[in-house]
Amino acid sequence: MKTILIVEDSSTTRALIRAVIDELGDFETVEASSGFEALKVLPQEEYDLIITDINMPDINGLELINFVRTNDRYRHIPIIIVSTERSEEDKKRGMALGASAYVTKPFKSFELQEAIKKIIGP
Numbered sequence: 826m827k828t829i830l831i832v833e834d835s836s837t838t839r840a841l842i843r844a845v846i847d848e849l850g851d852f853e854t855v856e857a858s859s860g861f862e863a864l865k866v867l868p869q870e871e872y873d874l875i876i877t878d879i880n881m882p883d884i885n886g887l888e889l890i891n892f893v894r895t896n897d898r899y900r901h902i903p904i905i906i907v908s909t910e911r912s913e914e915d916k917k918r919g920m921a922l923g924a925s926a927y928v929t930k931p932f933k934s935f936e937l938q939e940a941i942k943k944i945i946g947p
Contacts (some may be wrong), residue, residue: 875893
């Protein structure tokens with residue numbers, strides 16, 4: 826079973842992302858309500874994918890991506906950004922830091938599902 830870490834400060838959006846993932850089937854999800862909390866749970870499990878927001882208190886999503894990409898233990902984990910930031914500059918910045926996909930909020934469930942399937946399979 827593949828494990829996905831959801832990093833999102835909104836409990837409503839975390840629940841929505843989890844529901845979208847649950848529709849895909851055989852995935853386990855772990856949730857973090859901030860980038861700081863994500864840093865605490867990262868060492869506790871092997872993750873196949875990280876889905877993160879950009880705008881969060883304490884450590885934002887871009888800082889989290891930078892940490893993951895510069896850490897030998899985690900740099901292999903693909904990352905999907907799910908954010909309200911819609912500008913091309915924001916997308917380019919996230920992708921340049923090492924995100925595998927960028928999905929803008931509000932999103933349709935199939936958009937996130939397609940990104941997940943493309944990156945880690947069904």
